[in-house]
Amino acid sequence: MIITLAEAKEYLRVDGDAEDNLIETLMTAAQRLCEDVSRLETAEFESAGEQAKIATLFTLGYMFEHREEADYKNLTLTLRSLLDGIRKAAF
DSSP: OOSOHHHHHHHHTOOSSTTHHHHHHHHHHHHHHHHHHHTOOHHHHHTSOHHHHHHHHHHHHHHHHTTTTOOHHHHHHHHHHHTTTTOOSOO
């Protein structure tokens, strides 16, 4: 994983352990979505640096805050902009 649970909880401003399982699940989903949008394999994505990490944290935050009414089309368009610098042109 490009981010740790501690980094995720700090970013989300979550104290306590009650939502750890949810956060870990969302961390995995957020990274996979970012990998898909950037068209990078996991190892490539994780070595892409801060841009990849920030995009993953942004995605995690969005999924956490909007878990009941998320607009994934809008999220994906935002991620394309965030990840444009590392995004592969084709699969």
